[in-house]
Amino acid sequence: MRRVVHMLAVALPLACLVAVSAAQEKTGGNPEAAKVKNPVATSPESVAAGETIYMRRCRGCHAKDGGGGPPKEAGERPASNLSDGTWDFGSTDGELFHTIRNGVGPKFIMEAWDDRLSETDTWNVVNFLRTLEKK
Numbered sequence: 001m002r003r004v005v006h007m008l009a010v011a012l013p014l015a016c017l018v019a020v021s022a023a024q025e026k027t028g029g030n031p032e033a034a035k036v037k038n039p040v041a042t043s044p045e046s047v048a049a050g051e052t053i054y055m056r057r058c059r060g061c062h063a064k065d066g067g068g069g070p071p072k073e074a075g076e077r078p079a080s081n082l083s084d085g086t087w088d089f090g091s092t093d094g095e096l097f098h099t100i101r102n103g104v105g106p107k108f109i110m111e112a113w114d115d116r117l118s119e120t121d122t123w124n125v126v127n128f129l130r131t132l133e134k135k
């Protein structure tokens, strides 16, 4: 019995944690992240830096023109279209920054890039993504 109680004591908070973090990844944006302002003004230099990173790190899934791509494995979510002006996880610069840095759970096929891109480079990528959006 003590073991069961112990297991519950461990499992319950864990389950809650998972539920909370899954909820945060729900579509519809992220009000906290939306408040974060883009400190890197868009410029030809910033867009070019973002494009270089995108072509190296992101194109494989999201395609050269940002048109997105099929799921890497059956049953996975497809790589989002980044040029259609529709954003499942929020459309502000702050939300795009958050999505790129933290990835999209629960499976994180869209990985978190925060350990591989500096904050400035992440903003450069955001500025580049804006140029993909169809007018």
Ligand code: HEC
Binding pocket: 054, 057, 058, 059, 060, 061, 062, 072, 077, 078, 079, 080, 081, 082, 086, 087, 088, 089, 090, 096, 099, 100, 104, 105, 109, 110, 111, 113, 125
């Ligand atoms: C291994 C494939 C893969 C790579 C590489 C990848 N992504 Fe993604 N990305 C995805 C998938 C899959 C989704 C959709 C996640 C979902 O809907 O659950 C996604 C979603 C996104 C979204 C959210 C779109 C929306 O509608 O809100 C953004 C923004 C994004 N990716 C940007 C990037 C950037 C920038 C890079 C490169 C630094 C990148 N991705 C690299 C697979 C990838």
